[in-house]
Amino acid sequence: MTNTDESAGPISKMTMIEAIRSAHHVMMERDASVVAFGEDAGAFGGVFRCTEGLQERFGEARCFDTPISELGIVGTAIGMALNGMRPVAEIQFADYMYPGYDQIVSEAARMRFRSAGDFTSPIVVRMPVGGGIYGGNTHSQSPEALFTHVAGLVTMIPSNPYDAKGMLISAIEANDPVIFLEPKRVYNGPFDGDHDKPLVPWSKDPRGEVPEGYYKVPIGKAAIARRGDEVTVLTYGTMVHVAMNAAEITGVDAEIIDLRTLLPLDLEAITTSVRRTGRCVIVHEATRTSGFGAELSAQVQEECFYSLEAPIVRVAGWDTPYPYSQEWEYFPGPQRVADGMLQALKG
């Protein structure tokens, strides 16, 4: 957590929004080929304000509004990347991504392969994911498995401001297309699943202490959010904080692994922990069937079968569209995660 690189500059308290904005700012300052755009991303600074101030600072050529066309946003981003730019494209909500999915899957992800390295598509496509804001079925989805199933994409999802900035800088510098998922419920604080409590702001959390300058959190490296001996919890995004809460509720000494990059996956971090604890709970907001948890479960089984003392437990969204008024009955909150941990302990 602590930044050891002094060149990263003084530390500021930042929300995840401010950290993402700071990553843009640092990279646009360092590299004239970095451009940021999306629906309302220009003067308005994006509906979540992640690009606020960039147009004012870097001009309309480098931070601009786009027509409402996710296909156009991703397609033109690929074209810009083909012409030496490093585009950072914002999709307003992950739920709106589907019209651009063909460009992501058939084009960005395959450009290097299909041209034998003759062309590449180093784009970053950012999009807010997950529930918790009464967004119903069109503003709450967690489509990570639709990206992790695609060869050629890197898929990342931070859980806190420090990681968000360092990971986004790594994503912008990567020479592969990166899908950068932003769990919108933790934009302003480490939401732990208790929606009735006032939100703890990032300013009161050490992970909200973010260097103002340039630093990177590497692609493909998980973090241990909580050390523990009894059970390994594999999770990411908002659910990292919900799992921390569940560990507190139950008193279970859980080791909570924040995967951070889903593909390529840090399998070593996973297997090291599961082999030690012998138990594994997988937690995500996305629907359960064919969710990313299915892949995690398969890999843990393949790698750690003889260390497992109990069946792997999955806590995930129900296999339904995301509801509106029943949000907090639907959301896989701390009690469901706690139950999952206890189930893994019982075996």
Added chain:
Amino acid sequence: MTVADLQSAGEARRPAIDVLAPEIMDMAFGLIRVLDDEGNPHGPWIGDLGVDELVEILTTMFTTRAFDARMMKAQRQGKTSFSMGSRGEEAIGAVTATVMGAHDMCFPTYRQASYLLGRGRDPLAMMNQVYGNAADENLGTQISGLYTSSEFGFLSISGNLATQMPQAVGWAMAAKIKGDPTVALAFVGDGSTAESDMHAALTFASTYTPPVIVAIVNNQYAISTDEEVARGSAQTFAQRGIGYGLPSLRVDGNDVLAVHGATSWARDRALAGHGPTVIEFVTYRGSAHSSSDDPTRYRPEDEFDEFPLGDPIKRLRLYLQNRGFSNDQANALDEQIRNMIEAKNEEAEAIGTINTGERPSLRHTFELVYETMPPHLIRQRQEAGI
């Protein structure tokens, strides 16, 4: 409107390059033609192509036709899986290849082999790709005929239709942001204009006015269906551009001088900062869609012979005769090119075909997914035994 409603050669006016779209709306419904049926040029789009340049274009067209025929034969012989020709539409790629600059970028469909050949790509390299043999610079990753060449400013062809269109607009947006004096040339077929990508491309082209030429190649067919299935209630494909506020031309795609004039005009416009141009090139798909279809099931066999805009090679030969390049000289050039293609094909076949000789290693399949091979692919490559 059909191609039967022709403007005669020389009739279309040539507007200034800073013209606004509403001032030339009629040109989306007309047809820019320069060469008449006797091979004589007329009107303000004649240009100043010399005989040497015209022979160079003819060379590319002969090369493309011979190449296509040889690759189709190879497919029939089972030496490649698939073949797509561009018989009858060679002029469009062959001519635009001479108009575009060294640092311009072409976003092609699978029917622009004549562009790539016109830029100077060695047919042998293309044959090696078609055969997927050990010398294939594409390393066996892409299906037959979907070439790539950054060296010649030719984007890797996608098998998904019209996806290159918003990419071309994005490439041009980057050129505008950087201030590069370069232009993107994006090709799309008449049928593929129906894809959402086309609407996105034209919308972004309209909003950001980058240096891009949107070239719709109307070859009358989308596999088996007539061009009117995609055209719908519109009269022409060029008409599409008007709704986006983009100057739009409809051009005889089998008339080398018309293609050259219109593309040069559009490129000059783009370089001068006047933004995108939409061009519908009207032509005819003289070949089958691909080696996998039988066009006699959906169109008369002699339709190409009856096509009012004729065969672009015959028309250029006729014009060249009027410029002093004789029919015998053209025949000799054609024969020389056929022999060259035959020799190169022998060379390619000797290296290997889809089912003979060495193939590029399967390791490339793993190596070309990411810049650096991630651990899971290293493991899978090992599992695959390589």
